[in-house]
Each structure stands twice: as structure tokens, then as C-alpha cells.
Amino acid sequence: MTKHHVSTTINGEPAEFLCEPQQTLLDVLRDELNLTGSKEGCSSGDCGACSVIMDGRVACACLALGVEAEGRSIETIEGMAEGETLHPLQRLFLEEAALQCGYCTPGFLVAAKALLDRKPDPTETEVRFWLAGNLCRCTGYDKIVRAVLSAAAEMRG
Amino acid sequence: MAQVVLTNELANQFAGGETKLEVPAENVRQLIRALEERYPGMGPELEAGMAVAIDGEIFADPFLEPIGPDSEVYFLPRIGGG
Amino acid sequence: MDGQGQDFKWIGKRTVRPDGVDKVTGRANFGADFSLPGMLVGKVLRSTHPHARILSIDTEKAHALPGVKAVITAADLPDIPSEEAHFGEDPTDFRHVSHNVMARDKALYDGHVVAAVAATSESIADEALGLIEVNYEVLPHVLDVEEAMKPGAPLVLEDLITGGVTPTPKDPSNIAKRVQFDLGDTEAGFKKANMVVERRFTTKPVHQGYIEPHAVVASTSEDGHTLVWCSSQGHFMIRAACAKLLGLDVSQLRVMPAEIGGGFGGKITVYLEPLAVLLSRKTGRPVKMVMTREEVFRGTGPTSGTVMTVKIGATKKGQITAAEATLAYQAGAFPGSPVGLGCMTAFAPYDLENVKTVGFDVVVNRPKATAYRAPGAPLAAFAAESVLDELAKALDIEPLELREKNAAKEGTKAPYGPRFGPIGYVETLQAVRDHPHYSAPLGPNQGRGIASGFWMNFGGQSSAVVNVNEDGTVVVTLGHPDIGGSRASMALMAAEVLGIDIAKVRPIIGDTHTIGFSDITGGSKVTFASGMAVVEAAGDVVAQLRERTAMIWEVEAEGVVWEDGHALPASTNVGEFEPLSLAQIAAMAAKIGGPISGRASINAKGAGPGFGTHICDVEVDRETGRVVVLRYTAVQDAGRAIHPAYVEGQLQGGAAQGIGWALNEEYVYGDDGRLQNPGFLDYRMPVASDLPMIDTVIVEVPNPNHPFGVRGVGEVPIVPPLAAVANAVENAIGVRMADLPMSPPHILAALEDKA
Known part of the structure; x- marks a missing residue:
């Protein structure tokens, strides 16, 4: 099968890759670019473990094709910290114990960042509905929602 | 003499349905030997798949745990969890 | 110290x-995040028949496909003898584990693996699966636990003789085992009761629902040593099972523990791992195998569906005089449901003179049941704690008071025999009574329920x-x-x-x-x-x-x-x-x-038993039948919380899983014996917008056998929620929900029945 050449931007840096037309963006990130922080939980857009930000909108990488990345800007969990400085969401997830197994965590962080980029002052209900596309089986969501609200408050200063 | 309680399954299979027994033994190994003598075939069954509770404390892999003269000993299915 | x-x-x-x-x-790095140069992709072919004899498997065409490096069936695995295996749940049999990993002679459920391939790419592996020709003789199947127990039911395992019954039956049946625990004389106990409540309950299988699908990489060197990289609840268990199933020395296998993306009991056994090891040994190349979500649902877990009857009698003053439970648990296609643990835990929070529990472990044409957080206990507690509430209502006693009057304490004989050492059940009841949640006002169509749970810990x-x-x-x-x-x-x-x-x-x-x-x-x-x-x-x-x-x-x-x-x-x-x-x-x-x-x-040695009591508020929408959990508080004796935030997390996560079990989750099978909802869209687990914050209260009654007083924490919190939600629903709409899940159609039907 002929592979397609794709030029894109990932975490602010130019990136190029070859992919088969049926390969999902998630497969490309994980298997071609070795960015394994985005996780596969379902391949059907139901669990959100593969959440990325595409041109400013949160998306399931398993529902996008690799070729769709052409000319777009993709943000993944690997680009969230700045050097050794964690994003406030990352730091507060740790300080408030908002993860147990940690498998869903990258997806939650990316989705929560997309929320706070758009809405710096969400209510608890808004956080819960925004994150309703991300499944966590360990935490019961309590500490996740609290950590997102804490991060929002801190980022507002 | 230690008061020994068997599961119904063991009692029916080996001890003619008798679940409560008095057995002289100072540790679990001796107890199982004594039970094997009394009810041939029971020993290997006890060693393979059973846990023991001695005076309320459960041992999953019992062997030399001491048994007091008035101890209550229960044989239980081995337990685990998720 | x-x-x-x-x-x-x-x-x-x-x-x-x-x-x-x-x-x-x-x-x-989780299970699927590991790669090696020259790595092949392994895939399995699964039966779509719930019960079928495998007459032949022709792998020739699949072998011939360019890029296919190996095709294996049960014929490539040693036909190992029966041997008891302790994987951490009820004892199982390595022979059954082998037959579950790869069907031998018969496919026993929709999703049962019948063959596996290793190929140079995922698409070639998928194509190869389509070229494997399996000739089946389709057999009648049985899914329901009561149907399976009837004489004349299709036999799932043709040589299965019921254990625990005297005399030993001559003919095979689907009942793998009967277990019984007694204390005192329940018949005499019920005679002393002024009020007796008895009810039948049913539940559906639910999946552990870990977000990370099973994944493994195996790589074999020329000297026959295999490196296995996988996520599991025990890399020593993976090593033991792979060695046993493949006839290898334990030292030939080195298993590396990847980070694990949830397990809840569902990753205490092997599925892909022995196949990946075998494929890598056959090809001499690294092999990676990762399940899809559909495969996780069809081929792994779940926990048992059940039919349960519970009967409890008490005096006018609320002294329980006798309690009985009969529990029939689906084991799936191989024996080993957690019914024994259901029997042991059902009435464990109570100081009972007369108690009897009888359990049946029943094979059916479903995936082999696997441990799920406090295996067996939430089901039995759902039935027992529901009947307790009904009894309290009949006696006009506050449900919390009924529990206080009969609560197990240090020195109480557990229903399975031994006496408890220092335990903190009474302290959890007191914490519930003292909590502002317990006395907060409720609105129309709202109700409050409490329930308790127990786990012996390990x-x-x-x-x-x-x-x-x-x-x-x-x-x-x-x-x-x-x-x-x-x-x-x-x-x-x-x-x-x-x-x-x-x-x-x-x-x-x-x-x-x-x-x-x-x-x-x-x-x-x-x-x-x-x-x-x-x-x-x-x-x-x-x-x-x-x-x-x-x-x-x-x-x-x-x-x-x-x-x-x-x-x-x-x-x-x-x-x-x-x-x-x-x-x-x-x-x-x-x-x-x-x-x-x-x-x-x-x-x-010396694990300290754990107790918890939960308070749940719900609101029921009488139009749609939807139940919303408004407020939830989980109280538990942790012995000593080493890291309190992660103890709270265990309480919150267990409660959320229990709420999903109570309200939504179920395996749905068609008459054809095929699973109809093998995905997160149709198997609906709670999401953030379904739940409120979950308050926690950690009670600390130290376990004297641990240097810092630790008791186990993780299992108990999934035990009370099923009954806590059901008791809250009853309190809200006056209808006793005895069948799970309490999904909108079931609530509506129950409301119509009442009207």
C-alpha cells in the first residue's frame, strides 16, 4: 500500500511522517512517532484516553486519520510541560492524588487543558460535563474534578 | 485438645458428615497428620487447597503454626481477591 | 513497635x-507502550458461537499469506493434566486455564480463542485470521444460571462432576461445586423470629472495566529464554502460568512488570501472554499482542451474574435470630466463580447465632468469570443488605439502628467460623450516625439508603x-x-x-x-x-x-x-x-x-478484616426512570491510612464502580448467545457528569498484626454501594429493586407494577 507523506506541527515543532491511508492519528503518534503518552482504550471515541488538541479543539486521536494531521497543529500530553516545569494541571493532579493507575491521566490532562484554554473559570458542573468524554475507572472522578478546579483557580491567579 | 471445625464439604467427603472434632496436635502439620490417620485421604486435600484459622487468625499457607491446647481451628477455603 | x-x-x-x-x-510505559526491532504483530481468532465442537481447523491458507510467520491452535500447546492453580481467587485448574487461553475440542463462549497468528503487520495479521477455516458443529448453549442447573441442560463441560456433594454424583452436570457454611441452627432461629423477610435477587455479569486493554510483548532468544513485557496484577503469576501452560522451566521466562492501567481482579490470570510467548518461540522474533476493547469485553473478565435468595428473621426489638442465603453464581465456561467468598461475606458484618449460606458454582456458555474487586462480596451484600432494610421497615426500626443492634465486634464469630480480632465495624456505623449527610433533608422523589460491606483482607x-x-x-x-x-x-x-x-x-x-x-x-x-x-x-x-x-x-x-x-x-x-x-x-x-x-x-500473616458503611442519596425521575445519585458518603475502617489521599481514592473509586454496577452496567446477550454490547458506548460505565463528589470518612482501628496498623482498603468500598443505591431507590419511590441493574427501563417497569 502506498504511504502518504504528511507535514504537520506537533507540540509546536514541525514534524513529518509517512502513513498508510487507513492509519489513525493515534496509530501514527504511537507507532510512527513514538509518542506513546496518548493511550488506546477503545478505538471508538468513547474513553478519551487518546485525547489530543487539534487546532485548539480537543479530539480523540483514534477517530482521526493520520493524513488529517496535514497542515494542522497537534498538541499531545508530551508537549504539556515546559521543560522541567509541569503545567499547573499536571502538578495539581499529583499534589491532589487525582490519579491511581494513571492510564487515563494523559487524556484527562489534555482535555482539561483544552477546557481551561477556553474557559478559565468553569463551574464543577461544567468540568464534569466537559470531561464526560473521558473514562476513569479508578478514582470516581472526585479528585480529578477538584484538581481541575484548583488548577483553574491557580491559573487565574 | 484443639477444637477443629471442618467445612461441610470435607466433613461429608471424609468424616461421615461430622464437622466438629477434637484432635490432639501442637501445630498444623501435626493436626493434618492426625486427621489423615483418622480419615485417610483428608490430609492431601487439606494441604492442597485449604486455609486455616487458628483462634480467629487466618493462615493461607499453614504448616508449623502453633495450636494451643484450647485453640479453635477452622479449615476454610483459601481466599483471595481482586 | x-x-x-x-x-x-x-x-x-x-x-x-x-x-x-x-x-x-x-x-x-504501560503494556502496549513497549516495542522491539523486528517485532511481529500477534492476533487471535475468536469463536462467534457460544458453544460448538471444533471439528477441524485449516490454517494452510493463512500460513501461505506473505508476511505470516506463525499460526497456532490448541494442537500447538501441550495437553496438560489437571493441576490446582492458585491465582489469588478461588482455586482454579491449570488445565482449564489452558483451555480458556485456547479452545481445545470445543469453543465454549462467544469470544473464545480458537487460533492465533503472528505476522509482519497488523493488517496482514487481520487478513490471516480471515483465512483460517474452522469447521464447527454448533451445539445448544446455556447462558442462564438456573437453566444451566436443570437436569437435561446442555453440558458446557462434559466431564464435570459436582464437588462438595455426598454421595458424589455419577453423572456430569453444569454445577461445578456446592459450598455451605453454617453456624447454629437456622430452623430454630427462624422459629424465634417475630418477623421474617425473604426475597429473591438477580444480577447480570459486569466487567471490571479497566481502561487499559490487555497487552504483551514476548521476545525469545536463541538459547530458549523468553523476555515477557506485560501489564498484569502479578508478573510472577504470568511467569508461573506461561511456564505451566507451555511446559517451560520457570527460569526460562523473565517477566517485566509494565505499568498497569487498572485491573480490579481482571488481570490476575493469563489470556494473551502464553500465546505471545509461544508465537515468539516459534518465530524467533519479538511478538506484540494487544486486545481491542471488543476483545476485552468478549474474552476477559467479567464477574458472575447471579440468582440469590436471602431470608432473615428478627425479634420485635430487632435482634436477628437467623439468616440464610442461597447463592447461585455463574462461573462462565470454567469452574471458579467467587461464590464461596459470597457465602463467607454475605452476613459477616453481623453477630449471628444462626446462619447458613449455601453456594453453587455453575458453568455456562459465557467468558470465564474473573475476580472483580472483593470477588463475590458485592453481590451477596446486595441481597443481604437489601433484605435487612426491608426487615427494618417491617419492624419499624431505623435501618442504621438494626445494624447497630446486630453489629459484629471483637470476639464475634464470623459466619464462616473464626472469631474476629479487633475490628472497626461499629465505629463506621457511629461515623455514619455522626455525619451531617445522614440527617440532611431530602426533597420529593429523593431517598436515602445505607448499606455495609465486609472483606476479610489478605x-x-x-x-x-x-x-x-x-x-x-x-x-x-x-x-x-x-x-x-x-x-x-x-x-x-x-x-x-x-x-x-x-x-x-x-x-x-x-x-x-x-x-x-x-x-x-x-x-x-x-x-x-x-x-x-x-x-x-x-x-x-x-x-x-x-x-x-x-x-x-x-x-x-x-x-x-x-x-x-x-x-x-x-x-x-x-x-x-x-x-x-x-x-x-x-x-x-x-x-x-x-x-x-x-x-x-x-x-x-495477620491481615485485619475491613468494614465499610455507605450513605447514598438518589433522586428518581418518575417520567424516564432515571436514577441520579445526588450525594454519597463512604465510611471505612482502614486500620491506619499510610497515604490518606490514596485511601480516599480507593473509597471513591470503589463507590463509583459500585454505583455503575447498581444503575447501568450489564452484559447483554442475544438469544444466539452472542454479546451485544462489547464497547464502552453500550456498556455504560459512570462518567464524570453521572456522579457527585464522593465524601469519605476514614476510621482508624489499627490492625495489631501490622507494624503500622494497616488493614487492606481496596476491596471493601465496592461492597456496600449496590444495596446502598437500592435502599435509597426504595426510600425514594417505595419500590424494592431486586434485579440489577436499576436502569431506567427496569425502574419504569417497577413503577408500573406498583401502580
Whole structure:
């Protein structure tokens, strides 16, 4: 099968890759670019473990094709910290114990960042509905929602 | 003499349905030997798949745990969890 | 050191978990995140028939496809004899494990693996699966537990003779085992009762629902040694099962513990791992196998569906005089449902003179049931705690008071025989009574329910090594996979014993070649059992530090004490010496006997039983039948919370799983015996917008058998919610929901029946 050449931007840096037309963006990130922080939980857009930000909108990488990345800007969990400085969401997830197994965590962080980029002052209900596309089986969501609200408050200063 | 309680399954299979027994033994190994003598075939069954509770404390892999003269000993299915 | 009334430096602190940064940056490697050069992709072919004889499998066309490197069927696995296996749940049989991993002679459920391939790409592997020709003779199937128990039902396993019955039956049946526990005389007990309530309950299988699908990489070198990289609840279990199923020496397999993305009991057995090992041995190349979500639903877990009857009698004043339960649990296609644990736990929170529980382990044409958090207990508690509420209502006694009147205490005989040591059940009831949630007002169509739960907790084989580095930092190597933050609690315990800063302690999970044998992570054992090994290994280090200091000071070891991370003279009689820090001693290690390394390999005994009581408020929409959980409080005796935030997390997560079980989750099968909802869209687990905040209260009644008082924590919180929700629904709409899930159609039907 002929592979397609794709030029894109990932975490602010130019990136190029070859992919088969049926390969999902998630497969490309994980298997071609070795960015394994985005996780596969379902391949059907139901669990959100593969959440990325595409041109400013949160998306399931398993529902996008690799070729769709052409000319777009993709943000993944690997680009969230700045050097050794964690994003406030990352730091507060740790300080408030908002993860147990940690498998869903990258997806939650990316989705929560997309929320706070758009809405710096969400209510608890808004956080819960925004994150309703991300499944966590360990935490019961309590500490996740609290950590997102804490991060929002801190980022507002 | 230690008061020994068997599961119904063991009692029916080996001890003619008798679940409560008095057995002289100072540790679990001796107890199982004594039970094997009394009810041939029971020993290997006890060693393979059973846990023991001695005076309320459960041992999953019992062997030399001491048994007091008035101890209550229960044989239980081995337990685990998720 | 009994840990009671002590001031701790680290125990009880909410420190950042040592593996945390890797988990929030995407750096942590889970099962599917590992790759090797030249790696093949392994895939399995699954039966779509719930019950069929495999007449033949033709793999020739699949073999011939370019890029296909190996095709295997049951004929490629040794036909191993029966041998009891202890994977951490009810004992199972390695022969059954083998037949579950790869169907031999018969496919026993929709999703049962019949063949596997390894190919150079995923698309070639998928194409190869389509070229495998399986000739089936389709057989009648049975899914329902009561149908399966009837004479004349299709036989799932043709040689299965019921155990636990005398005389031993001559003919095979689907009933694998009958178990019974009794205390006293229930018949006499019921005669003394002024009120007796009896009810029948049914539940559907539910899946553990971990977000990470099963994944494994196996790589075999020319000398026959295989490296296995996978996420599981026990890498030693993976090694044991692969060796047994494939006829290998244990030392030929080195299993590396990947980070594990949830398990809840669903990863305490093998599925893909032996197949990946076999494929890599056949091809001489690394093989990676990862399940899809559909495969996870069709081929792994779930927990048992059940039919249960519970009968409880009490006097007018609320003294329970007798309790009985008959529990029939689906085992799936092979024996080993957790029905024995259901029998043992059903009435465990209560001090009962007369109690009898009978359980049936029943095979059906469904995936083999696997442990799910407190296996067996939530189901039995759903039935028992529902009947208790009904009884309280009939006697006009507050449900909480009925529980208080009959609560188990230290010295109470558990329904399975032994007497409890110090336990904290009464304390959880008191905490519920004192909690503002318990007396908060309710609105129309709203209701409140409480329910209690029990888990005996567990210890077992555990290993830990504490190595002191030359700069005084410390590496703690552990044998249990860290499934939910256990490295954090292990680091706290090591820092506490050594008296050094937590930042100086780095805990890691060793692989099967680098740390002593350790049982699976499960049964709420790790903080207790692995923690005990860590405390002992760190104590070993302290003893060595005292000996080394004695050499430096030229005194006897007894003349040196260890306090707050420093060696000090035991008394002025010893002499005047400046305190020596761990780092100072470590720096001199070479001159005073070499590296300092402590170790412990133990079989941890004395696990302390755990109790919890939950309060649940719901609102029921009478139009749609939807039940919304408005407020939830989980109270539990943790013995001692080493890291309180992760204890709270266990309570919250268990409650959420229980709420999903109560309200939505179920396996839906068609008449054709095929699973109809193998995906997260149709198998609906709770999402953030379905739940409120979950309040927690940690009660601490220390376990005297653990140096810091730890009890297991993880299992108990999933036990009460099923009944707590059902009791709240009854309180809201006056309808007793005896069948799970309490999904909108079932609620509507129940409301119509009542009207």
C-alpha cells in the first residue's frame, strides 16, 4: 500500500511522517512517532484516553486519520510541560492524588487543558460535563474534578 | 485438645458428615497428620487447597503454626481477591 | 513497635507519588507502550458461537499469506493434566486455564480463542485470521444460571462432576461445586423470629472495566529464554502460568512488570501472554499482542451474574435470630466463580447465632468469570443488605439502628467460623450516625439508603529489598505490581523506619529475575503484606547501620541506637560520639564491610478484616426512570491510612464502580448467545457528569498484626454501594429493586407494577 507523506506541527515543532491511508492519528503518534503518552482504550471515541488538541479543539486521536494531521497543529500530553516545569494541571493532579493507575491521566490532562484554554473559570458542573468524554475507572472522578478546579483557580491567579 | 471445625464439604467427603472434632496436635502439620490417620485421604486435600484459622487468625499457607491446647481451628477455603 | 499512639514523621502524609511525574507527562510505559526491532504483530481468532465442537481447523491458507510467520491452535500447546492453580481467587485448574487461553475440542463462549497468528503487520495479521477455516458443529448453549442447573441442560463441560456433594454424583452436570457454611441452627432461629423477610435477587455479569486493554510483548532468544513485557496484577503469576501452560522451566521466562492501567481482579490470570510467548518461540522474533476493547469485553473478565435468595428473621426489638442465603453464581465456561467468598461475606458484618449460606458454582456458555474487586462480596451484600432494610421497615426500626443492634465486634464469630480480632465495624456505623449527610433533608422523589460491606483482607508472599546507595539515598525494590499508587505508601513506610527524608527514597517494582517471589496485587493485600516486607527490609538496614556504626566507634552494636535517620550512642556509658547520619555511614560502607542492603521475603500473616458503611442519596425521575445519585458518603475502617489521599481514592473509586454496577452496567446477550454490547458506548460505565463528589470518612482501628496498623482498603468500598443505591431507590419511590441493574427501563417497569 502506498504511504502518504504528511507535514504537520506537533507540540509546536514541525514534524513529518509517512502513513498508510487507513492509519489513525493515534496509530501514527504511537507507532510512527513514538509518542506513546496518548493511550488506546477503545478505538471508538468513547474513553478519551487518546485525547489530543487539534487546532485548539480537543479530539480523540483514534477517530482521526493520520493524513488529517496535514497542515494542522497537534498538541499531545508530551508537549504539556515546559521543560522541567509541569503545567499547573499536571502538578495539581499529583499534589491532589487525582490519579491511581494513571492510564487515563494523559487524556484527562489534555482535555482539561483544552477546557481551561477556553474557559478559565468553569463551574464543577461544567468540568464534569466537559470531561464526560473521558473514562476513569479508578478514582470516581472526585479528585480529578477538584484538581481541575484548583488548577483553574491557580491559573487565574 | 484443639477444637477443629471442618467445612461441610470435607466433613461429608471424609468424616461421615461430622464437622466438629477434637484432635490432639501442637501445630498444623501435626493436626493434618492426625486427621489423615483418622480419615485417610483428608490430609492431601487439606494441604492442597485449604486455609486455616487458628483462634480467629487466618493462615493461607499453614504448616508449623502453633495450636494451643484450647485453640479453635477452622479449615476454610483459601481466599483471595481482586 | 505496634504503631499505636505514635507520632509519625511520614506515615499519614499526603506526599506526591514517586511514579507521578511519569504518569502526568505520558512518559510511563504501560503494556502496549513497549516495542522491539523486528517485532511481529500477534492476533487471535475468536469463536462467534457460544458453544460448538471444533471439528477441524485449516490454517494452510493463512500460513501461505506473505508476511505470516506463525499460526497456532490448541494442537500447538501441550495437553496438560489437571493441576490446582492458585491465582489469588478461588482455586482454579491449570488445565482449564489452558483451555480458556485456547479452545481445545470445543469453543465454549462467544469470544473464545480458537487460533492465533503472528505476522509482519497488523493488517496482514487481520487478513490471516480471515483465512483460517474452522469447521464447527454448533451445539445448544446455556447462558442462564438456573437453566444451566436443570437436569437435561446442555453440558458446557462434559466431564464435570459436582464437588462438595455426598454421595458424589455419577453423572456430569453444569454445577461445578456446592459450598455451605453454617453456624447454629437456622430452623430454630427462624422459629424465634417475630418477623421474617425473604426475597429473591438477580444480577447480570459486569466487567471490571479497566481502561487499559490487555497487552504483551514476548521476545525469545536463541538459547530458549523468553523476555515477557506485560501489564498484569502479578508478573510472577504470568511467569508461573506461561511456564505451566507451555511446559517451560520457570527460569526460562523473565517477566517485566509494565505499568498497569487498572485491573480490579481482571488481570490476575493469563489470556494473551502464553500465546505471545509461544508465537515468539516459534518465530524467533519479538511478538506484540494487544486486545481491542471488543476483545476485552468478549474474552476477559467479567464477574458472575447471579440468582440469590436471602431470608432473615428478627425479634420485635430487632435482634436477628437467623439468616440464610442461597447463592447461585455463574462461573462462565470454567469452574471458579467467587461464590464461596459470597457465602463467607454475605452476613459477616453481623453477630449471628444462626446462619447458613449455601453456594453453587455453575458453568455456562459465557467468558470465564474473573475476580472483580472483593470477588463475590458485592453481590451477596446486595441481597443481604437489601433484605435487612426491608426487615427494618417491617419492624419499624431505623435501618442504621438494626445494624447497630446486630453489629459484629471483637470476639464475634464470623459466619464462616473464626472469631474476629479487633475490628472497626461499629465505629463506621457511629461515623455514619455522626455525619451531617445522614440527617440532611431530602426533597420529593429523593431517598436515602445505607448499606455495609465486609472483606476479610489478605496477606501472602511478599519480597522487598532496600539498597543504600553510596550517597545515602535508598532504592526500595518491590515484588508486587503497583496498580494504584502503592509505591507511594511503600516509600512512606521505608522513610519512616529509616528516619530519612521521603525524597531520598526511590521505590521501584522489580522483575521476576531481580526480586524474590511475590503474590499477585489483589485482595487488598499490598499495603499490608508488601508493606510488612518493606518494614522488615528497612529494619534489616537499620540493624546493619547500627553494626557498621559500632565498627566505626569501636563499640558493641548494642551500644548504638537508630533515631531520626542517625546513629546515636545508646547511653553515656557507651561514650561520647557525634551522631552519624545514614549518608555518612553509607559513604564509609566499603571500609566497614561493603554495601548495605536489607532484604525481606515473607509470607505475611495477620491481615485485619475491613468494614465499610455507605450513605447514598438518589433522586428518581418518575417520567424516564432515571436514577441520579445526588450525594454519597463512604465510611471505612482502614486500620491506619499510610497515604490518606490514596485511601480516599480507593473509597471513591470503589463507590463509583459500585454505583455503575447498581444503575447501568450489564452484559447483554442475544438469544444466539452472542454479546451485544462489547464497547464502552453500550456498556455504560459512570462518567464524570453521572456522579457527585464522593465524601469519605476514614476510621482508624489499627490492625495489631501490622507494624503500622494497616488493614487492606481496596476491596471493601465496592461492597456496600449496590444495596446502598437500592435502599435509597426504595426510600425514594417505595419500590424494592431486586434485579440489577436499576436502569431506567427496569425502574419504569417497577413503577408500573406498583401502580
